[in-house]
Amino acid sequence: MDELTRKFGIRLKRLRTESHLTQEQLALMIGVSKKYVSNIENGRGNPTLTTIEKFARGLDVTASELLDGVDSKTS
Amino acid sequence: MDELTRKFGIRLKRLRTESHLTQEQLALMIGVSKKYVSNIENGRGNPTLTTIEKFARGLDVTASELLDGVDSKTS
Structure with missing residues (x-):
């Protein structure tokens, strides 16, 4: 896990909840396994x-919005 | 090639130029081959x-900015 995938997981989980x-x-909505979603959310x-983009569509945001604030610079 | 990767290629090329x-x-900046950059830009x-994120850093934008407007909905 690196900072980038960790932040993406946090972002995904927040938007999902x-x-x-x-x-x-x-x-189910985007055609992946629950295990895959869990792995991604855990970085x-x-x-x-x-x-x-599939994740973004499932969450009704753009891919750009989904990546908002997701970068590997530790902050 | 689909609409999403096509648009990403166009976006990448525009920011690069x-x-x-x-x-x-x-x-060279991001540690991939010229061929790879060319393939990506061609969708x-x-x-x-x-x-x-490597591309975004090389172009001095955020990953979110790099994906701005990049989606598979034809427009």
Whole structure:
């Protein structure tokens, strides 16, 4: 896990919970496994551009919004 | 190539040329091959989150800024 994937996981989890979705519901919506969503939220994943967009669509935000504040500079 | 990767390629190329960088210079900066940069700019690539951030850093923007306007909805 590095800072970038850790922050992405935190961001994803926050947006998911704000959308009142469970990991399972989000996983079903975008066609991935619940385990995959859990791994990503725990910083253990490096999703591709197309997967990032799937997550964004499932959470009704743009890919750019999903990556807002997600960078590897420790802050 | 799909709409998303096509738009990402166009966005990357525009930011790179605005930064007055050649494909080779950007490739060297972020530790990938010139061929890879060329493929991505031509919509033939699906970069991971970490590679997206490398491109963003090389172009002195955030990953979120790099993905601004990049989505698969045709517009």
